[in-house]
Amino acid sequence: MKILRFTFRLVAAVVVVAGTSGCLTMPVVPGASSAVAELGPVFPGIASYIVVDANDGHVVMAHAANQKRPVASLTKLATAMTVLEYMKHSGGDAGEMMVVPSQIQLLADRGALGFLPGDRLAVRDGLYAAMMASDNAAAETLAVHFGQKLTGAGLGGGNPMAAFVSQMNGLVHRLGMNGTMFVNAHGLEGSGPMGYSTAADVGRLTMAGLRTPGLSFYSSQSQRGITVVRDGAARPILVRNTNVLLGRAGIDGGKTGTTTPAGPCLMITAPRPATVDKRPDGSTVVVPNRLIVVVLGASDRFNQAYTLLMQGWPAYERWRAAGSPVGAGTALGVPAALP
Structure with missing residues (x-):
């Protein structure tokens, strides 16, 4: 079978990620966010969806995939990626301790883990809490902690949350997610502007996330023990994954999200064994097989x-058997790896 690979010329961008010792200029993927065609049936009870090949970005099925909608806690995918990218470029330590900020008291829903202002926890435990339990206080803590590092580097005008969200939107820009804007790190709606994305853009974000070292590990476990230090005493907390499909049909990752404006949302991803294709010259190539499914505004998100x-x-198998053709609106563009 013919194997098609999408490549993009990377150019310098104005997006900046700050490290503890300076700033790094990051590249942009130009023109990566072309509109996705209608490539599947309308399912009652799903506002928009996409099914995409995680490796080459081929769109297998899609409905209203370009429609801008609030995506609730799917926002935390970008939060975790921003944290991991910062640590990659700054040499950060996942064991570094964070302090839960007082501003979590302003959140309409802090989350199920019961964090309190002044609690201390490691960055890695904050990532587990945000990605597995979808804890909003954990996402806020990550954003403030790393936002303070960014403001210390002269970014964000002294506002840690603004600095962090700016980096999230910088990630969006670099991935060509032209239908997305984040306004906070957790995805809750407040009195101000509402963040939004599209099923196609969440697919793009997930493709990049699968190439981000460490991200899959934080979302693939059914449960994990973390430690919170409160009033000088270490307290164990068992974090359970809100993605009830983990382990079913090979599903090994995902992210849940629900708010009233967004409705129930879900991203899942699953692999199948790689296949070996023969090239015209007689050589062979190993092709990994993995699908991403994103549903937004879904009445029964897990079953759907x-x-x-x-x-x-x-x-997907029919497309591969046909030689992996590429048509207008049938491919998402993302870089092979985040720089």
Whole structure:
């Protein structure tokens, strides 16, 4: 079978990620966010969805995938990626301790783990809490902690949250996610402007996330023990993953999200064994197989996403059997790896 790879010329951008010893200029993927065509049936109870090949970005199925919508806690994918990218470029330590800020008291929903202002926890435990339990206080803590580092480097005008969200939107820009804007690190709606994204852009974000070292590990576990220090005493907390599909049909990652404006949202990803294709010259190439499913505004998100995954595999295999053709609106563009 013919194997197509998408490559992009990287150019210098104005997006900046600050490290503890300076700033790094990051590249942009120009023109990566072309509109996705209607490539599947309308499912009652799903506002928009996409099923995409995680490796080459081929869109297997899609409906209203370009529609801008609030995406609730799917926002935390970008939060975690921003944290991991900062640590990659600054030499950060996942064991570094953070202090839960007092501003979590302003959140309409702090989350189920019961963090209190003044609690201390490691960055890695904050990532587990945000990605597995979808804890909003954990996401806020990560944003403030790393936002303070950014403001210390002269970014964000002295506002740690603004500095961090700016980096999230810098990530969006570099990935060509032209239908996305984040306004906070957790995805809750407040009295100000509402953040938004699209099913296609969440697919792009997930593709990049799968190439971000460490991110999959934080979302692939069904449960994990973390430690919070409160009033000088270490307190164990068991974090359970809100993605109930983990382990079913090979599903090994994902992210849940729900708010009233967004409705129930879900991203899942699952691999199948790699296949070996023969090239015209007689050589062979190993092709990894992995699908991403994103559903937004879904009335029964777990069953609906699972159904789309089960329907997506045969459609993906038909596309591969046809020689992996590329048509207008049938491919997402993302870099092979975040720089």
